[in-house]
Amino acid sequence: MIDMTVVDLSRLQFAATAMYHFLFVPLTLGLSFLMAIMESVYVMTGREVWRRMTLFWGTLFGINFAMGVATGIVMEFQFGMNWSYYSHYVGDVFGAPLAIEGLMAFFLEATFIGLFFFGWDRLSRIGHLCVTWLVALGANFSALWILIANGWMQNPVGSTFNPDTMRMEITDFMAVIFNPVAQAKFVHTVSAGYVTGAMFVMSISAWFMLRGRHLDLAKRSMAVAASFGLASALSVVVLGDESGYAATEHQKMKIAAMEAMWHTEPAPAGFNLFAIPGDKENSFEVQVPYALGLIATRSLSGEIPGILDLVELAGNRIRNGMVAYEALQAIRADSSDQAARETFSATWKDLGYALLLKRYREDVANATPEEITQAAFDTVPGVAPLFWSFRVMVALGFYLIAFFAVAFWLASKHRLGESRTLLWIALFSLPAPWIAIEAGWFIAEYGRQPWVVEGVLPTFYAASGLTLTDLAISLGFFLTLYTALAVIMVILMLKVIKAGPSRTNVLLDGVAGGSAVPAGAAAAPETR
Amino acid sequence: MTNIPLDYETMRLVWWVLLGTLLIGFAIMDGYDLGVGALLPFVGRTDEERRVLINLVGPTWEGNQVWLILGGGAIFAAWPALYAASFSGFYLAMITILLALILRPVGFKFRGKVADPRWREAWDWALFVGGFVPALIAGVAVGNVLLGVPFGLDATLRPHYEGNFFGLLSPFALLAGLVSVSMCVAHGAAVIAARCEGPVAVRARRYGRAAAATTTVLFGLGGLWVAFGMDGYVVTSVQDAAAPSNPLAKTVATQAGAWILNYGRHPWMLIAPALGLFGPLLARHAMGRGASTTAILATSASIVGIVSTAGLSLFPFLLPSSIAPDTSLTVWDASSSHLTLFVMLVATVIFLPLILAYTTWVYRVMSGPVTPDSIGRNPNAY
Numbered sequence: 001m002i003d004m005t006v007v008d009l010s011r012l013q014f015a016a017t018a019m020y021h022f023l024f025v026p027l028t029l030g031l032s033f034l035m036a037i038m039e040s041v042y043v044m045t046g047r048e049v050w051r052r053m054t055l056f057w058g059t060l061f062g063i064n065f066a067m068g069v070a071t072g073i074v075m076e077f078q079f080g081m082n083w084s085y086y087s088h089y090v091g092d093v094f095g096a097p098l099a100i101e102g103l104m105a106f107f108l109e110a111t112f113i114g115l116f117f118f119g120w121d122r123l124s125r126i127g128h129l130c131v132t133w134l135v136a137l138g139a140n141f142s143a144l145w146i147l148i149a150n151g152w153m154q155n156p157v158g159s160t161f162n163p164d165t166m167r168m169e170i171t172d173f174m175a176v177i178f179n180p181v182a183q184a185k186f187v188h189t190v191s192a193g194y195v196t197g198a199m200f201v202m203s204i205s206a207w208f209m210l211r212g213r214h215l216d217l218a219k220r221s222m223a224v225a226a227s228f229g230l231a232s233a234l235s236v237v238v239l240g241d242e243s244g245y246a247a248t249e250h251q252k253m254k255i256a257a258m259e260a261m262w263h264t265e266p267a268p269a270g271f272n273l274f275a276i277p278g279d280k281e282n283s284f285e286v287q288v289p290y291a292l293g294l295i296a297t298r299s300l301s302g303e304i305p306g307i308l309d310l311v312e313l314a315g316n317r318i319r320n321g322m323v324a325y326e327a328l329q330a331i332r333a334d335s336s337d338q339a340a341r342e343t344f345s346a347t348w349k350d351l352g353y354a355l356l357l358k359r360y361r362e363d364v365a366n367a368t369p370e371e372i373t374q375a376a377f378d379t380v381p382g383v384a385p386l387f388w389s390f391r392v393m394v395a396l397g398f399y400l401i402a403f404f405a406v407a408f409w410l411a412s413k414h415r416l417g418e419s420r421t422l423l424w425i426a427l428f429s430l431p432a433p434w435i436a437i438e439a440g441w442f443i444a445e446y447g448r449q450p451w452v453v454e455g456v457l458p459t460f461y462a463a464s465g466l467t468l469t470d471l472a473i474s475l476g477f478f479l480t481l482y483t484a485l486a487v488i489m490v491i492l493m494l495k496v497i498k499a500g501p502s503r504t505n506v507l508l509d510g511v512a513g514g515s516a517v518p519a520g521a522a523a524a525p526e527t528r
Numbered sequence: 529m530t531n532i533p534l535d536y537e538t539m540r541l542v543w544w545v546l547l548g549t550l551l552i553g554f555a556i557m558d559g560y561d562l563g564v565g566a567l568l569p570f571v572g573r574t575d576e577e578r579r580v581l582i583n584l585v586g587p588t589w590e591g592n593q594v595w596l597i598l599g600g601g602a603i604f605a606a607w608p609a610l611y612a613a614s615f616s617g618f619y620l621a622m623i624t625i626l627l628a629l630i631l632r633p634v635g636f637k638f639r640g641k642v643a644d645p646r647w648r649e650a651w652d653w654a655l656f657v658g659g660f661v662p663a664l665i666a667g668v669a670v671g672n673v674l675l676g677v678p679f680g681l682d683a684t685l686r687p688h689y690e691g692n693f694f695g696l697l698s699p700f701a702l703l704a705g706l707v708s709v710s711m712c713v714a715h716g717a718a719v720i721a722a723r724c725e726g727p728v729a730v731r732a733r734r735y736g737r738a739a740a741a742t743t744t745v746l747f748g749l750g751g752l753w754v755a756f757g758m759d760g761y762v763v764t765s766v767q768d769a770a771a772p773s774n775p776l777a778k779t780v781a782t783q784a785g786a787w788i789l790n791y792g793r794h795p796w797m798l799i800a801p802a803l804g805l806f807g808p809l810l811a812r813h814a815m816g817r818g819a820s821t822t823a824i825l826a827t828s829a830s831i832v833g834i835v836s837t838a839g840l841s842l843f844p845f846l847l848p849s850s851i852a853p854d855t856s857l858t859v860w861d862a863s864s865s866h867l868t869l870f871v872m873l874v875a876t877v878i879f880l881p882l883i884l885a886y887t888t889w890v891y892r893v894m895s896g897p898v899t900p901d902s903i904g905r906n907p908n909a910y
Contacts, residue, residue, distance in 0.1 A: 055907070055908075058908075059908070062637055062908075063637055063638075063641075065633075065637075066633040066634050066636070066637035066638070067633075067634065069590065069593075069633040070629075070630040070631075070632075070633045070634050071630070072597075073593075073596075073597065073626060073629050073630065074626050074630070076597050076600045076601060077600055077615055077622060077626060079604065079611075079615075080600075080603075080604065080611040080612055080614070080615030080616060081615045081616055081619055081622050081623075082616070084612040084613065084615070084616035084686075084687050085612070085686050085687075087604065087608055087611050087612035087615075088608055088609055088612040088685055088686070088687070091604050091605065091608025091609075091611060091612065091864065092605075092608055092864045092865050092868050093868070094604075095601065095604035095605030095606070095608055095611070095864070095868075096605045096864075096868055096871055096872055096875075098601045098604055098605065099598065099601035099602050099604060099605040099606075099872060099875070100601075100872075100875045100879075101601065102594060102597050102598035102601045102602075103598060103601075103875055103876065103879040103880070103883070104875070104879050106594050106597060106598075107591065107594045107598065107879075107883045107887075108886070110590040110591045110593065110594045111588075111590070111591030111594070111883075111886060111887055111890055112591075112886075112890070113590055113591075114586065114587035114588050114589075114590055114591060114890065114894070115587065115890055115893060115894070117586075117587070117906075117908040118583075118586065118587035118894060118906060118908060118909070119587075119893060119894070120906065120908065121905055121906060122893050122894070123893065162772065162865070164772040164774060165685075165772045165773050165774060165865070166684055166685045166774075167608070167685070169864075169865040169867070169868070170865060170867050170868050170871070171867070173867070173871045332683065464616035464619070464687075465616075465686070465687075465688050465689070466616065466619055470619050470620060473620060473623070474619070474620070474623045477623065477627055478627075481627060481630060485630075485634055488634070488638060489634075489638075492638060492641050492642075495641065495642075496641070
């Protein structure tokens with residue numbers, strides 16, 4: 001039997017390390033493009049302030065990037081360490097985009113990041129600009145392949161189960177790449193990263209302006225960030241809608257749970273603005289009529305199935321999956337059993353549903369009707385957390401559009417510095433994109449439960465057979481080290497921000513003027 | 529299904545070679561970063577000397593580490609059964625490597641941002657751990673693979689593991705770990721000697737010569753141990769090299785001296801252990817005479833030799849099982865499907881040459897001696 005405590009701790013560790021890693025990734029995605037834009041302006045106009053901007057934001061970028069790399073190494077290996085049956089079961093499909101990410105994207109980004117910092121005096125202006133753009137491109141390609149991998153977990157296309165190898169195998173690699181869920185997720189996620197980068201630049205620049213420091217740099221940074229942020233914030237919501245549309249097609253349960261919609265309503269369904277989700281119904285709800293049906297199906301007649309109806313469907317699929325499971329056993333016992341192979345190829349798509357029963361008994365074929373009902377109810381993810389995180393994400397998404405629209409309007413009138421209220425709002429809006437992004441990932445991953453690969457492999461069945469001691473040790477070390485690093489990172493970032501860009505510049509000018517700069521001071525412009 | 533130009537057997541062989549190539553790429557490219565990390569507190573005595581060493585690897589170590597990330601990804605994609613069984617089996621060892629590796633990016637980036645000597649001293653030791661520990665444990669892991677790993681597969685191919693962390697630290701595995709450390713230290717020292725000046729270079733040569741000699745002695749000792757002191761594994765049934773991957777379809781037995789059988793069958797393979805034995809000696813000689821390029825080539829050759837020796841000795845095994853030998857993983861029954869191997873090969877053929885090209889370009893841009901003066905010119909230096 002599978003130890004559910006080990007499974008839960010494995011999930012906790014993966015969630016903690018992944019969500020922590022994703023504090024740094026969006027800033028890398030967004031800030032790298034902003035730096036590339038700033039440096040492009042420098043190369044085109046030759047104005048020194050744009051170079052100082054690139055250097056200053058680059059220093060903060062570097063601290064963030066180091067954290068991203070440190071926490072990213074863990075991600076690459078955790079699948080095998082904590083999810084060994086997952087790795088065996090879907091590695092044939094899932095491993096490929098992950099490896100291609102390394103080949104095509106991360107190598108590019110990581111190789112050129114060094115030149116970004118160390119190549120200023122060794123490359124021509126154009127040469128260095130190309131390096132900066134390559135870093136930004138590498139980061140974004142990286143996101144593409146990771147989201148192709150993740151998109152497959154949400155919508156496992158282009159693959160089939162091979163009874164001889166007991167795993168999912170690729171049948172159509174192009175289908176995996178052009179998975180509509182993956183594509184929608186990619187644009188939604190990178191846009192969210194751009195918003196994060198823009199907000200980061202806005203907030204810190206606002207702080208400079210409130211203090212009346214480094215105004216030339218802060219104003220220009222804000223103007224760039226405002227326009228980049230507005231475009232990105234709009235695209236996050238538009239493309240997020242695309243992502244939701246894709247989910248309506250492929251992950252009906254996730255949509256129903258996000259909406260706390262227990263019963264199928266006559267089309268077009270209403271949107272629950274507010275609700276208190278219970279166990280099998282909401283004890284209170286405020287509805288906007290028609291809204292959900294229109295958003296999710298883009299039609300007046302499209303029906304969105306409710307949770308309880310989907311549970312019933314899951315029950316049917318479990319019973320069908322039990323047939324597939326039995327056929328698979330027969331094939332494993334005698335690989336020449338043609339009748340069993342035929343049964344299996346007709347029913348294999350429900351095999352994953354039969355595996356849900358593994359939580360209750362080893363011999364799946366003998367499951368009782370009660371166990372089947374229980375397993376069918378297991379397909380419902382936690383409704384209240386999904387319902388609320390979705391609303392937090394959407395509200396923040398619209399807030400960010402409004403914020404960047406105002407900032408953009410002021411910037412285009414050259415009045416950004418005039419409204420101190422806006423500057424304070426900019427400063428305090430700093431956490432908004434991060435909260436929205438973490439909520440978004442929570443919806444994507446928690447909303448897929450109980451599946452690690454939708455409809456194919458239950459999460460509990462995918463975990464490694466580790467001991468509680470193993471997990472206590474690893475979780476303890478990760479939490480301690482990650483917390484310590486987070487504290488150090490924030491302190492260092494604040495130090496760099498307080499020191500401001502001018503000192504970096506003085507040092508650069510000093511070098512250009514030929515004066516000797518002590519090595520220690522050069523490395524740490526902010527130290528005395 | 530598309531028509532795949534190479535048959536399944538050849539494809540598996542190609543991916544076995546590519547796996548070796550990636551591991552060698554990691555050991556050469558990131559191996560010197562690990563070696564420099566392990567030498568940092570000893571070769572660099574003052575803050576300025578240590579900054580020279582850190583800025584020697586600073587511009588390129590991040591790209592180098594991707595060899596490891598890519599190695600992990602390639603094992604996942606091409607050898608999923610190996611990825612599943614080994615990483616979960618070596619769980620706490622992997623955690624230790626990861627915790628040590630986490631210290632590197634932050635160590636490089638954070639150390640120079642505060643001038644307090646205690647702060648810098650603490651990060652110097654963190655960087656030492658980030659170099660020494662991964663090199664040691666990677667070697668320990670290879671040692672354990674040669675000994676056989678206490679894992680098995682059930683009928684659904686789910687791996688289970690019956691060892692523990694301290695069980696990994698057997699005398700032979702520790703010897704393998706020290707081979708790995710001395711190999712990386714010699715390599716790192718050769719790079720320091722080539723690119724730095726003054727007392728740092730002098731000390732690097734001294735440590736490098738000692739590490740090179742140690743590599744030869746320990747590797748030779750390990751070779752004797754493998755040949756005469758331990759049982760290897762042999763497949764005792766006929767394995768269909770083109771069949772779907774099913775590690776349960778064969779029988780395996782242990783046999784004394786089995787790990788040197790391949791060298792009898794294919795004497796050309798002896799090149800690998802020969803490189804592992806004589807490469808470090810050449811490096812030692814070259815470092816003594818100040819021939820720094822030769823020294824780097826020699827330490828690189830010794831890495832090629834040592835890593836290849838492990839792979840060639842094991843072939844066709846990837847991960848022999850000590851508790852259920854029949855469920856050992858081999859090149860013929862632990863790979864991905866034919867199509868996945870093909871897709872991955874296409875991606876590799878396109879991108880690996882590109883990676884080599886731009887990495888070479890970056891190294892060329894960053895070439896030249898690393899001195900306190902060259903660091904002083906860059907406000908972004910660590």
